[in-house]
Amino acid sequence: MRFTLQPVKGEGFIDRQELLDEMVSELMDTKSTTGYALYGKRRIGKTSILKEIQRRFESEHKIVAVYFPVWDLIEFSVVELCQRLSMEIIDAYRPCLGLRYKAKELIQTPLTMLRKLLDSSEFKIVYRELEFLVSLNLRKGIDKNLLIEHTFSLPEKLAKSTDTKCLLMIDEFPSISELKSDNSKIGDAIIKKIRTMFEDWERTALCISGSIRSTMKLAILSSASPFYRQLIIKEVKPFEREHTEELLSRDFEITEDGIDEIHNFSAGIPFYIQFIGKMLKRRKRVTLEDIKEIEEEFLREEGDILFKEEFENLSSKERLVAINIAKGCHTPKEIANEARDKITNVNRFLKYLEEKGYVLKKERGYYMMEDPVFERWLKESFI
Ligand SMILES: Nc1ncnc2c1ncn2[C@@H]1O[C@H](COP(=O)(O)OP(=O)(O)OP(=O)(O)O)[C@@H](O)[C@H]1O
Ligand SMILES: [Mg+2]
Numbered sequence: 001m002r003f004t005l006q007p008v009k010g011e012g013f014i015d016r017q018e019l020l021d022e023m024v025s026e027l028m029d030t031k032s033t034t035g036y037a038l039y040g041k042r043r044i045g046k047t048s049i050l051k052e053i054q055r056r057f058e059s060e061h062k063i064v065a066v067y068f069p070v071w072d073l074i075e076f077s078v079v080e081l082c083q084r085l086s087m088e089i090i091d092a093y094r095p096c097l098g099l100r101y102k103a104k105e106l107i108q109t110p111l112t113m114l115r116k117l118l119d120s121s122e123f124k125i126v127y128r129e130l131e132f133l134v135s136l137n138l139r140k141g142i143d144k145n146l147l148i149e150h151t152f153s154l155p156e157k158l159a160k161s162t163d164t165k166c167l168l169m170i171d172e173f174p175s176i177s178e179l180k181s182d183n184s185k186i187g188d189a190i191i192k193k194i195r196t197m198f199e200d201w202e203r204t205a206l207c208i209s210g211s212i213r214s215t216m217k218l219a220i221l222s223s224a225s226p227f228y229r230q231l232i233i234k235e236v237k238p239f240e241r242e243h244t245e246e247l248l249s250r251d252f253e254i255t256e257d258g259i260d261e262i263h264n265f266s267a268g269i270p271f272y273i274q275f276i277g278k279m280l281k282r283r284k285r286v287t288l289e290d291i292k293e294i295e296e297e298f299l300r301e302e303g304d305i306l307f308k309e310e311f312e313n314l315s316s317k318e319r320l321v322a323i324n325i326a327k328g329c330h331t332p333k334e335i336a337n338e339a340r341d342k343i344t345n346v347n348r349f350l351k352y353l354e355e356k357g358y359v360l361k362k363e364r365g366y367y368m369m370e371d372p373v374f375e376r377w378l379k380e381s382f383i
Helices: 015-029 046-056 078-092 105-107 111-117 121-138 143-160 173-178 188-199 214-223 241-249 256-268 270-279 289-311 314-326 332-339 343-355 372-382
Strands: 035-039 065-067 165-171 202-209 231-235 359-363 366-369
Touching: 015 035, 035 046, 035 214, 046 065, 046 165, 046 202, 046 231, 065 078, 065 143, 078 105, 078 121, 078 143, 078 165, 078 188, 078 332, 105 111, 105 121, 111 121, 111 165, 111 188, 143 165, 143 188, 143 202, 165 173, 173 188, 173 202, 173 214, 202 214, 214 231, 241 270, 256 270, 256 289, 256 372, 270 289, 270 366, 314 343, 314 359, 314 366, 314 372, 332 343, 343 359, 366 372
Parallel strands: 035 202, 035 231, 065 165, 165 202
Antiparallel strands: 359 366
């Protein structure tokens, strides 16, 4: 297996056995509509889990798994979400429906032609959906509630007509709350609407993921959120050392010290393990010195690409607070002393950083950076 920076599934997929077994056996049950909410840090492997689940259901004819990443939206509009999600759902159902063409090709076909292409009775339901999608491009100012209703009832409709269960997997679900319509945010109302529909589903299970703890909390995890108690919540955690070892030793000979070094550097976050592995592959032998050198090179060269822009998007006060945490200050008081600012201000910026997913409040009054590699990059770049 080659090291990769893309989400993995199948042969390249490591660990998560217990979580996957549990999810697959629950989701396999055609009588259950229980779903899952996966949360975890950036780059920890959420997308890979959803894609691996989808792969495991490929040969299950009773279950149709749809994978949809919200981050792939370009305009971030409700219409775009509904159009693209509907097409994804129709495409996932192509084998069940015997549909030869992809939804994207079909919506580009004139309606009169479409009638000819899709004349058998099985296609009736798809035809109506496609007609609706095509008309969206022509109509302006369509009722957004209607649109959401239409889209989120599609899996239920298709599942009923094909006697299957639909597994709707929405990656980075909380980002739906950022959706805009006519320049105003209506995302939160949409999340509530989806939830109301979800209550009535009989053949659709929802699996969602999210990386930023605070937005995930608003959408799912807190008791005030619409989905609380409707989804089984699971945290995706970093790899244990044995899985770091499994990932690294598939591709080259590496000493125990070497594995320890990479495991500590990456904090078990698979993205960094893959990245260091990829860089090490260029070398013939892998000694501890090589590894340390590569880690430095990674921080210098890749770190700038990965972190710089995000860091520069923070406000100057937020940056200062982050740098001071990287310096080793963990309490608001220590940070305030270092930054020569008031504790109340520091608390405010800590809250912003927490909301943006950079800072983790470990316990009352004690803050850490979420990502230890980002923290190390801060240390080496600014301290
Ligand atoms: N189970 C796994 N086995 C091996 N590699 C993995 C595994 N999970 C994730 N990775 C690697 O980690 C990286 C990040 O994975 P993935 O995109 O699934 O994470 P994510 O949590 O969805 O990230 P993001 O926050 O960027 O959306 C990829 O390089 C992937 O190859
Ligand atoms: Mg992802």
